[in-house]
Amino acid sequence: MAGSMIFLIVSVVVLNVAALMMSKRLTAWEIWTTSLFALVCELVVNIVLDLKFDLYGYFEKGVQGGSFIAIFGLYPSANTIFLNFYPFGRPKWQKVLYILGWSGFCFIFEYASLKLGYFYYHGWKLWYSALCYPPLLWLMVLNLQLIRRLR
Template sequence: MYTTSFFATFLASLADIYLDLKFDLYGFFDKGINWEYIVIFIVIYPAANILILNFFPYKKNIIKQITYILLCTIITLCCEYLSLHTEVFYYNGWKLWYSALCYPVIYTILVLNLHFIRKLNKIQSQ
């Protein structure tokens, strides 16, 4: 879980560097680098990742797994929408439906990453 949380944080920072700082499509709080973002980066991203992966239905059928990812996407979109209206987050060319397309891909990558890390650990322990 920790390895995948670090991966999720790296992935988020990479996206934020390009989409926020380079292309100025969205941002947190005010334009540019903000100290408040560190709390989101260090606490929220890893915590959300651990929650999502901890409750993922690994041993269920693919329909339940897809449904879970879509439910997580909807919850995340609601949080993003709330953060837009509380001025924690702002759009500058980004749209909510872009996020709706990105989140299922991101969550699938995180699940696959955790699966890969677990396989590596199993191979290493043999």
């Protein structure tokens, strides 16, 4: 448990420092609204797949403080970094490669999280996540585009 919490806290610190220190291409409004959208998506998915169907979870079954550190510490900063450097205005192949690259990063991070015990599976498979990451990341891009149109 100690190793998994250290991995989580180091990950939260690294991602949040990176998100704070990077030169911003997103406005504060875009960061705020896209982060809220990412959190809502994560929470809805977790309510269904973790709490309802018990397919996976953080640390151990049920809700605990470490889950909140993971959700609120990782998702907004990772989402901000992903969207900040998304290649808007570039050819489609670059956008596809960017999403696939981030999907690979998410896959590796999830694999490490499993091995270190901060994440567990009960029926979920790592390859399910590999299939889910590209559409979820594309959804984040579409959300940012919608926010920009609405603004």
